[in-house]
Amino acid sequence: MKSLTSLQQLIERRIEEEALKIGVTAPVNLYQPIEYTLGMGGKRLRPVMVLMACDLFGGTIDDALNAALAVEIFHNFTLLHDDIMDQADMRRNRPSVHKKYNENVAILSGDAMSIMAYQYLLKTEGPAYRELVQLFSTTAIEVCEGQQYDMDFEEKLDVSIEDYLNMIRLKTAVLIGCSFKMGALIGQAAPEDADRIYRFGINLGLAFQLQDDLLDVFANQEKFGKKIGGDIVANKKTFLLLKTLELASPPQRAELLSWIGKTTFNPEEKIEAVRQLYTEVNVQELTEQTINSFYQKAMAELEAIQVEKTRKEELMLLAKTIMQREH
Amino acid sequence: MKSLTSLQQLIERRIEEEALKIGVTAPVNLYQPIEYTLGMGGKRLRPVMVLMACDLFGGTIDDALNAALAVEIFHNFTLLHDDIMDQADMRRNRPSVHKKYNENVAILSGDAMSIMAYQYLLKTEGPAYRELVQLFSTTAIEVCEGQQYDMDFEEKLDVSIEDYLNMIRLKTAVLIGCSFKMGALIGQAAPEDADRIYRFGINLGLAFQLQDDLLDVFANQEKFGKKIGGDIVANKKTFLLLKTLELASPPQRAELLSWIGKTTFNPEEKIEAVRQLYTEVNVQELTEQTINSFYQKAMAELEAIQVEKTRKEELMLLAKTIMQREH
Numbered sequence: 001m002k003s004l005t006s007l008q009q010l011i012e013r014r015i016e017e018e019a020l021k022i023g024v025t026a027p028v029n030l031y032q033p034i035e036y037t038l039g040m041g042g043k044r045l046r047p048v049m050v051l052m053a054c055d056l057f058g059g060t061i062d063d064a065l066n067a068a069l070a071v072e073i074f075h076n077f078t079l080l081h082d083d084i085m086d087q088a089d090m091r092r093n094r095p096s097v098h099k100k101y102n103e104n105v106a107i108l109s110g111d112a113m114s115i116m117a118y119q120y121l122l123k124t125e126g127p128a129y130r131e132l133v134q135l136f137s138t139t140a141i142e143v144c145e146g147q148q149y150d151m152d153f154e155e156k157l158d159v160s161i162e163d164y165l166n167m168i169r170l171k172t173a174v175l176i177g178c179s180f181k182m183g184a185l186i187g188q189a190a191p192e193d194a195d196r197i198y199r200f201g202i203n204l205g206l207a208f209q210l211q212d213d214l215l216d217v218f219a220n221q222e223k224f225g226k227k228i229g230g231d232i233v234a235n236k237k238t239f240l241l242l243k244t245l246e247l248a249s250p251p252q253r254a255e256l257l258s259w260i261g262k263t264t265f266n267p268e269e270k271i272e273a274v275r276q277l278y279t280e281v282n283v284q285e286l287t288e289q290t291i292n293s294f295y296q297k298a299m300a301e302l303e304a305i306q307v308e309k310t311r312k313e314e315l316m317l318l319a320k321t322i323m324q325r326e327h
Numbered sequence: 328m329k330s331l332t333s334l335q336q337l338i339e340r341r342i343e344e345e346a347l348k349i350g351v352t353a354p355v356n357l358y359q360p361i362e363y364t365l366g367m368g369g370k371r372l373r374p375v376m377v378l379m380a381c382d383l384f385g386g387t388i389d390d391a392l393n394a395a396l397a398v399e400i401f402h403n404f405t406l407l408h409d410d411i412m413d414q415a416d417m418r419r420n421r422p423s424v425h426k427k428y429n430e431n432v433a434i435l436s437g438d439a440m441s442i443m444a445y446q447y448l449l450k451t452e453g454p455a456y457r458e459l460v461q462l463f464s465t466t467a468i469e470v471c472e473g474q475q476y477d478m479d480f481e482e483k484l485d486v487s488i489e490d491y492l493n494m495i496r497l498k499t500a501v502l503i504g505c506s507f508k509m510g511a512l513i514g515q516a517a518p519e520d521a522d523r524i525y526r527f528g529i530n531l532g533l534a535f536q537l538q539d540d541l542l543d544v545f546a547n548q549e550k551f552g553k554k555i556g557g558d559i560v561a562n563k564k565t566f567l568l569l570k571t572l573e574l575a576s577p578p579q580r581a582e583l584l585s586w587i588g589k590t591t592f593n594p595e596e597k598i599e600a601v602r603q604l605y606t607e608v609n610v611q612e613l614t615e616q617t618i619n620s621f622y623q624k625a626m627a628e629l630e631a632i633q634v635e636k637t638r639k640e641e642l643m644l645l646a647k648t649i650m651q652r653e654h
Binding site: 026027029030081084085104107108110111112114115116118119122129130133134137138140141144145147148149151152 | 353354356357408411412431434435437438439441442443445446449456457460461464465467468471472474475476478479
């Protein structure tokens with residue numbers, strides 16, 4: 001089995017090579033922003049998932065490289081268009097594409113990336129071709145649905161925990177499940193195992209996103225990388241906010257709603273006050289329990305996969321790496 | 328052979344059915360704008376091309392319906408995103424999506440349409456599957472390139488006729504060629520015939536776009552439907568403008584450039600003055616000759632297709648309909 005680190009290095013090199021080629025393709029105003037986007041870095045977790053799953057089932061890693069690139073390009077396309085929609089001016093400490101270039105460039109380069117993702121995927125050989133393309137398309141449309149729900153939730157307060165979990169499943173978890181399953185399909189896994197690793201990815205993705213919500217409020221600022229409390233300031237309907245609304249006493253609820261309703265406020269003060277309410281209803285522990293429950297489900301799926309246990313070690317490491325990124 | 332009119336009616340009904348289904352899918356804020364877009368009408372020429380080409384080679388029209396829907400959805404996606412980029416507030420006498428809803432909705436619904444186009448295409452059965460998806464992807468990325476060149480040309484004057492023809496080939500002609508070729512592949516045409524009908528579409532598409540440029544300046548206002556002179560007011564680098572810059576005497580060129588450089592002007596006056604310059608260099612006749620030359624190339628490709636002549640009559644009618652739409 002290839003190690004997580006070696007696969008990360010492998011895919012990083014391939015992305016760099018492709019990005020260089022893409023960046024010099026005409027018309028450069030279309031393709032250079034794509035090189036810029038792909039060069040922004042990140043942990044390349046999704047393409048690594050494709051490669052690891054392929055490796056797990058004894059497939060050849062080279063056969064999965066194009067699918068891995070497809071997933072990474074698609075993921076970066078969604079970030080690019082999300083940044084326009086969220087008016088997010090920075091991404092990984094660099095100006096986002098619509099700021100560095102302009103909004104039209106960001107729209108059109110994103111459109112091209114979405115199609116390029118298919119082009120890379122279509123280079124994949126083998127019997128899984130049709131199923132791969134179908135899975136990828138279903139996932140891609142689900143990611144759009146997730147983004148839409150996320151935007152819808154900004155405008156309303158009556159979001160149930162179930163609605164929220166469905167939203168993060170679509171926006172985040174399905175692409176992780178898809179990445180693993182694509183690798184499994186290329187590695188010619190048995191259909192049940194391909195489904196198991198898909199569900200492994202879904203549950204891991206849910207745990208990951210809830211962890212992200214938690215870290216936004218309770219992380220160690222230095223280790224977290226981005227600003228603490230951003231979700232609170234923006235009234236993001238996270239698991240923590242929704243659960244607190246559910247559990248709060250009437251006065252606690254009133255205080256929380258009053259912070260949500262304020263149009264002018266001191267951000268630090270709001271973060272502190274909301275965090276205090278979160279602490280009062282003990283939502284941190286509750287979130288941790290929920291995260292742990294999804295994580296355990298993920299592990300059970302991994303366990304059930306009909307592959308020798310020692311072959312699963314790098315995937316266990318990947319899961320741990322994803323979940324413990326602040327520590 | 329099915330008639331052009333009957334195929335238009337057939338596809339219109341299918342689009343309406345699909346649009347209704349799409350419009351009630353959750354999240355509605357994602358899918359309703361797609362129903363709205365598909366309901367805006369238009370002549371549905373591209374999907375009809377898919378069906379006619381399939382019919383020409385003896386294929387079953389039902390087998391080509393999903394590919395036809397894919398092409399129409401993709402085409403409407405490009406219009407939707409182009410309208411954001413061009414800040415075009417109206418489309419077929421109705422508010423464009425970013426005006427009726429908002430820009431975020433228009434971006435995300437467009438993204439979803441681009442993926443849905445693949446989803447419809449992927450429903451197509453048969454041996455041509457892989458080639459269809461490849462052709463569609465290549466075409467889709469070319470359309471993005473065409474749109475980028477079109478935007479690039481807004482900023483510069485040194486655009487050659489060759490550059491311009493390449494731009495309209497990418498932006499307009501390749502999707503027409505692709506529509507015909509997809510139908511041919513589904514109808515199991517011989518590879519040479521599939522390539523011939525592709526080139527038929529390319530040349531027809533070039534003729535069509537040049538005709539569009541010509542009509543913008545010299546059409547009968549009432550019959551044309553949209554406002555005459557829009558390209559002139561916007562300094563669009565059309566075939567007419569580029570050719571006139573090439574042919575003009577120094578004073579004519581200076582006058583044309585002075586109109587292009589003006590930031591405040593009476594639109595009617597500018598249209599009249601530029602049209603006068605166009606007339607002086609006889610660019611209308613030159614454009615008509617170029618259109619005719621592409622049209623004849625298209626006809627030669629159609630002629631060469633190894634199918635009984637009488638089967639080609641509806642395609643001839645389609646070609647004529649496209650070219651004579653103002654008369």
